[in-house]
Amino acid sequence: MKIKGSILINQSRDIVVRLFANPNYLKEYQDGFIKKDLIEGQEGEAGAVSMMYYQHGKHKMELQETITQNKLPDTFEASYYHEHMDNTMKCTFIAVDEQTTRYEYEYEYTRINWIMPKLIAIFFPSMYRKPAEKWLKQFKEFVEKE
Numbered sequence: 001m002k003i004k005g006s007i008l009i010n011q012s013r014d015i016v017v018r019l020f021a022n023p024n025y026l027k028e029y030q031d032g033f034i035k036k037d038l039i040e041g042q043e044g045e046a047g048a049v050s051m052m053y054y055q056h057g058k059h060k061m062e063l064q065e066t067i068t069q070n071k072l073p074d075t076f077e078a079s080y081y082h083e084h085m086d087n088t089m090k091c092t093f094i095a096v097d098e099q100t101t102r103y104e105y106e107y108e109y110t111r112i113n114w115i116m117p118k119l120i121a122i123f124f125p126s127m128y129r130k131p132a133e134k135w136l137k138q139f140k141e142f143v144e145k146e
Contacts, residue, residue, distance in 0.1 A: 003132055006104040009140045013095040016103065017073040019143050020091070023050075029138035032056045036065075046070055052080075086111040103139075107132055 009016050019025050021044060023036045032054040041048035046067050054061040061082070068088075069077040077090045092104040 001109045003107045004105070005133065005136070006102050007136050007140055008096065009101045009103055009143050010099060011101060011143045011146070012099055013073055013093050013101040015146060016101040016143055017093050019146060020076070020093070020103075020139070021072055025142070026052075028142045030054075030135050031138075032061075041067075044070055084113060085109060103136065105132070105136065 023043075026036060027033045034053040034055055036053075037051045039049050039051055043050075044067070046069055048067045050065045052063040052065055054063070064081040065078050066081075067076075067078045069075065073093055075090065075092045077088070079088045080086065087107055087109045090106045094102040094104065096102050
């Protein structure tokens with residue numbers, strides 16, 4: 001299942017990319033984000049592996065992120081592993097003008113191996129789109145305040 005979209009951010013591409021690339025700001029726009037720990041490689045470089053920790057109510061979630069390509073300020077690609085699913089992410093940053101950036105994104109769920117997420121993907125695919133769109137909207141709001 002692929003999810004694609006874009007959002008216009010009223011800020012220069014340099015600022016958008018700088019804030020996107022800094023893991024210290026994840027808590028500003030990703031609900032439930034606790035921390036990101038590098039476990040292998042060089043932070044931000046292709047091949048780097050990190051654990052990302054989230055808390056949603058009483059539920060904790062751990063994701064393993066592997067950066068597959070980092071060609072910022074143009075593109076960033078990573079894969080994410082969770083015990084119940086895997087997905088990939090590709091982000092592209094395009095300068096529309098000096099103060100506007102188009103952030104294009106593409107997420108693809110490549111493995112879903114638990115019955116409830118599979119059923120949700122089949123019958124309610126928007127359930128996967130909504131959190132991604134919410135985080136992008138929150139990212140836009142955060143960046144535009146900087």
